[in-house]
Each structure stands twice: as C-alpha cells, then as structure tokens.
Amino acid sequence: MQVVNKEVLCAICASALQLQRPVRNLSNHGFVIMASDLTQSEVTRLSREIGFAILSGDSTRRERAETVFEQLLESEITYSDFQFLTKEEPQTCAEMAVGLSVIGSLDRNEYAKYFKDLRYVPSFAAFSHIYEYWLKTSS
Template identity: 90%
Template sequence: MLNILSIDSTVPPDLNQKVDRAQWAKLKQARFTCACCGYQSAPSESVLSGFMQVVNKEVLCAICASALQLQRPVRNLANHGFIIMASDLSQSEVTSLSREIGFAILSGDSARRERAETVFEQLLESEITHSDFQFLTEEEPQTCAEMAVGLTVISSLNRNEYAKYFKDLRYVPNFVAFSHIYEYWSKTSS
C-alpha cells in the first residue's frame, strides 16, 4: 500500500542529495540495499548516495522512495510516474520490474527493448484513472503529485476503508524521469 509522506522542500529534485554522516552510516550499514525491493546499489564519487535514500530510518532505492513521496518532483517533473491497480504484484515487484524495463530500454538490444516496451504498455493499461477515484476530487489529477494530494484528502476514512480502496495501488516510474538513474545503476550493478 502506498503511504504518502509530506513533501520535504529541502530535498533536491535530482534524488542525489548530499549525504550527511548519519545517512552515510545507514547506507553503509545497509550495504546500499533497498529495504523494500532488495536492490543493491553502489556509491561513486559523482553519486555518493548511489541513488539510495534514507526514508523513515530505512534505506530505499530512488523508485521505492518515490513511491512513498509522490508529491516530491523527480528531475523537476511532477509527473514522474503513474499509479496502477495491481492486486497480483507487490510494490517491490513493480519496482524491480520497472528497473528491468529501464535496463532493457537502455541495453541497445532491439528485441529486448521491444519486449520491455510491451511490458511497460501492459503496466500502463493498469493505470488508475479519475473515474476510479472520483470521490477524491472533482478535478482530474494531471500529475503524480496531484494524485498524491488527492490521496491525502481521504484521511477521514478509517483504516479498513483505506485498505479496501488503496491496498492494491502501486507506483510505476516514468522512464524519462528515471533514465539517468537506470543508466547509473546499469553501469554500477554487479
């Protein structure tokens, strides 16, 4: 289930914030491994964080962190991804699938790229629309950030109602917004 966090205006939009000593210690302790999807990154001189972040005392990759912080822009884009309804996939599975799609698109292998684009189109077919959640807002959200604002409006729902409506929502990153991260990860992954 997506858990929307409040926007932190001190976090830069490139997801490569400066790492303080406490964050560095936490990243090293976790071996730059995402607590949600299990992806392991690596730091470099140009990207000290390895595009990993400490969120609520857990180390998360940029995709999983964005799933928790939909209101925060990515590369100055408010529309950095979309929300799908996927009862048969967890957020960590969607994150891993999205990362593999990104790697395939960047691979230069045209057959692999075509297959990845087909899978991405299938994910896009599962995107939730305004008609699915008209009770959130009268105006149709145009960006991921606007959808997050709409989701925060439902705080009046009790926990069971919230789970009923939102337990199957998953975040899928926009390739354009995350392409530089995919490039970095594909070069540094083992």
C-alpha cells in the same frame, strides 16, 4: 507512493526529499496501477529490469521490455476510478498529494478497499532520469 512530511508523493519525489534534494512537483513521474498479484517491491524490480532493457542498445530486448511495460500499464488506474478524491484531475505530483489528503479521513475498510492493491510504476522519463544520474555518479 510514499508519505513524507504528511504529503503523499510519488517514489521519486519522496526519495528526493529524503536525500534533501529539491522537489519541483512539476510533473508526474509514473503511473499508479492496480496489481493484487504483485507486491510493490516486485513491481519496482520488474520496472528496473524493463528500464534497463528499454535503454539498452539491443532492439529485440527493448521491444520485449516495451511490450511487458504496456501490459503492466493495462492495469493503470484512471482519474475516474478516484474522482471522490478531488474535483479536478491532478496534473502534478503536488496536486496528487492534495487529492490524496482525503486518505486520512477514510476508515480502515474504505482505505483497504481503494488502496491496498495500488502500485507505483515509473514512467519512461523517470527511467531515463534515474539512469542518467547513475551514469554520472559511477563515472
């Protein structure tokens, strides 16, 4: 997740805004997990490798990647973990950004307690959109 123009957005929406592309905020593009033993760049690299394997034609490789992806998502945070952020469960990136606006009011210790180990993992839909885009631009 990134802050762009004082809004907290998922990595895909944030990248789209930075590239001056429209952001529809119609759906979430991934998951937020609690991972104290992995950095965001490690999670991103792992997610990229999982995505390539899932979209490959090799069924054995795909099955292993799906298993690793499921293990990664066992650490997914749920709405109940962060109900103090918003009264209703966010359904879109825009609602998540509004819900996370309370971050600015937290003191440094509260912020660290709740957010220091959070990492973003793209969803299967995000994987396919990213790779479709890459295929179009490389052909």
